[in-house]
Amino acid sequence: MGGFIFVPLLVVGFFILLAGFFTVKQQTAAIVERFGKFQSIRHSGLQLKIPLVDRIAGRINLKIQQLDVIVETKTKDDVFVRLKISVQFQVLEQKVYDAFYKLQNPHDQVTSYVFDVVRAEVPKMKLDDVFERKDDVAIAVKAELNEAMSTYGYDIIKTLVTDIDPDIQVKAAMNRINAAEREKVAAEFEAEAERIKIVAKARAEAESKRLQGQGIADQRREIARGLEESVDVLNNVGINSQEASALIVVTQHYDTLQSIGEATNTNLILLPNSPQAGSDMLNNMIASFVASNQIGEEMKKKNIEKGIVPKKKPKRQAPPRAEEGEDLNY
Structure with a gap:
């Protein structure tokens, strides 16, 4: 009979003894109480406590933890904005007792302080300043x-402002402002590019006109030089200036008709081509020359009588050149 009682007592004693052993994980601290009173703090590894006397009141995580807090507040320019504050914190190993017994809910405590600081700092800033000075907000919270x-x-490792989300209407307005600014800059660049094109085109046209005028001037100069040489050649063979001019005019007239006839794909041009066309043209030119000379002489006489243009002095003849073997000394 006694043997039957001893076996259960032995089993019960074994389990009671086994309950005196417990393990604590790495980066964790266990709080041991004896009859409801703090006894000790146990760290990682296999630990021993008095069965039925000591108990594990709780465990504290010593790892770095992160708490995300979303705060909605108003800026200085009356814009409602939502900020996401990420708080990274850790329980100090030497202050496990304070973290366990002094604070019932650390997350709620951290959240309250974050709300208080953010709602004290952000209303001092405009919306643009909140984006630019978010680090100042994070430093103030920390x-x-x-x-x-x-x-x-608790030790606060880092605080970060991870998100700034204005009201949806404000965000749409900011996007429109940004788009308008970019369109303005694009329009300015396009206008500048167009101005450069216009200036370059104007310069090219001016240079083209200058070269064209220079070419026409050179052409007319060469024509005049050719006519002068033609008249000199005709004068050398006994043809006077009037006859030479007539011959040149008639020749150019028929050369023009020939060049027009040889050209292809030209528009219709009507020109007088009667046998007396050349002589009529010459007579008209001679009459014009004579009339212009008469008018010029009359104007010179009137100006001389009025004393506007002085009479021309006779040109002084150059001394005769000495021929070979001739003595000009008198």
């Missing part, structure tokens, strides 16, 4: 959290 949470055994 400073406030470090001061408050260090008392409870």
